[in-house]
Amino acid sequence: MQQFDVVVVGGSISGTLAAISAAERGLSVVLLERKKIPGEKVFCAEGISQSSYHYFFEKNPRWISTEINQVSLFSPSGRGVRIETPGAGYILERRVMERDLWVIAAEKGAELRCGVRVLDIGEWDGEGREVVTSDGKVWGRIVVGADGIESLTGRKTGLVRGLYPGEYHATLQYFAYHPSIEEDTAELHAGPFAPGGYGWVFPKGKGYGWVGIGVDTAKKSGNLRDLLKEFIRKRFGNIKIIFISGGGVPTTPLRKRTTDGVILVxxxxxxxxxxxxGGISHALYTGKLAGEVASEVLEKGPATAKRLSIFDKRWKREWGKEEKWxxxxxxxxxxxxxxxFEILYDVVKKLFEGKKIREFHPFEAVERILKASPHLLKLGKKLLGGYHGI
Incomplete structure (x- = not known):
């Protein structure tokens, strides 16, 4: 049985960043991915803020489909307001990005195994854990679980349980064509077609884009496909559908993401x-952080829960208040x-229409919105003052 410093379960962007981060620090790493081809399926709408992207990478035209310079917000009645946001974000080309990151991981020294399913995670033996796969067993001093919302790693090691309605959003989207999809404009729509969530149009260029909905599972009534059709009828009438994508998105944080020999990202x-x-920026950050923490911890000895807890502490120090907010x-x-939402639309229109927003600070924006409307203030007074008061 091969032994490694780090076994990464899951080869999407968080797992690949963990492998890169650990390998470039001199650790032996194996990356296990059940798909035969990295980036074979994309389950998100590929949006990320420019500031988050550039925290990790130099601009790579291969990884970027479009630049977002405007955001259009729509109320349930269909009223729209356009806000200029120069340099706000990118819509990525994740298939290309993920495959390129695999190449980088290999160049850093990680061993890559595609088409391998992880079947079980063994008990902590005081030094590490055994990982049972469809291609045999490996052993790692640390197992990084990057295996998605239904994480086998998390469930087998007691860090997560199954998700209940209200703890995640169900999503469905089409990659589609319509001439009204503007290349530099992201659209967000509120309405009965997306209870507890929203609809989106994220452009990929030349009239193509992701058209989808996210629905809170505690409020969902009806079939997701029917709800998406309702959104499409309202926004477009008809569109040319190329292919379909969907899945689940976690919307309820965990108290901790580490235990003996395990980090979840x-x-x-x-x-x-x-x-x-939205999860791309957090996936990149936690993947990179996992590699850094693995290197530091393994220099001191076995990766016990106590030692690995620095991962949770650093996350909370950087992002904990924001996550709670x-x-x-x-x-x-x-x-x-x-x-x-109609009242919210009126306030947003009054405050932001016709103005260029070069840096968006959500806490300050929410504070301005709430203070401008007694009705909204009553709903959201807990958010006043941003996250500094939490």
């Missing part, structure tokens, strides 16, 4: 923005009715 560790479901925002969002 990305969706496996429920690292996503609770109110929006967004979770409160999610619970408030869940209580909002269509008439609340």
């Amino acid at each position: 990305g969706d496996a560790g429920r690292f996503a923005i609770p109110v929006s479901g 967004y979770f409160i925002a999610k619970k408030i969002y869940m209580r909002m009715k269509d008439e609340d």
Whole structure:
């Protein structure tokens, strides 16, 4: 049985960043991915803020489909407001990005194994854990679980249980063509077609883009495909569908993401923005952090739960208040009715229409919105003052 310093389960962006981060620090790493081809399937709408992207990477035209310079927000009645946001974000080309990251991981020294399913994670033996796969067994001093929202790594090691309705959003989207999809404009839509969530149009260029909905599973009524069709009828009438994608997005954080010999990253560790479901930036951050922590911990001895807890502490130091703030925002969002969104639309239009927003600070923006409306203030007073008051 081969032994490694780090066994990474799951080869999407969080797992690949963990492998790169650990390997470039001199650790022996094996990356296990059940898909035969990296980036074979994409389950998200591929959006990321430019600031988050450039925290990790130089600009790579191969990885970017479009640059977002405007955001259009739509109320349930269909009223729209356009906000100029120069340099706000990118819509990625994740298939290319993930495959390129695999090449980088290999160049850093990680061993890559595609088409390998992980079947079981063994008990902590005081030094590491055995990982049972469809291609035999390996052993790692640390196992990094990057295996998605239904993480086998998390379930087998007691860090996560199954998700209940309300703890995640169900998503469905089409990669589609319509001439009205603007290349530099992201659209966000509130309405009955996305209870507890929203609809989106994220452009990929030349009239193509992701058209989808995310629905809170505690409020979902009806078939997702029917709800998406309702959104499409309202926004487009008809579109040319190329292919379909969907899945689940965690919207409820975990208290901890580590135990003896295990670190969970990305969706496996429920690292996503609770109110929006956005998870790419958190996947990149936690993957990189896992490699850094693995290197530091293994220099001192076995990767016990106590030693690995520095991963949780660093996450909370950097993002903990923001995560808690967004979770409160999610619970408030869940209580909002269509008439609340119409009031929200009026306030946003008054505050932001026709203005260029070069840097978006969500806490300050929410504070301005709430203070501008007594009705919204009553709903969201817990968010006043941003996350500094949490």
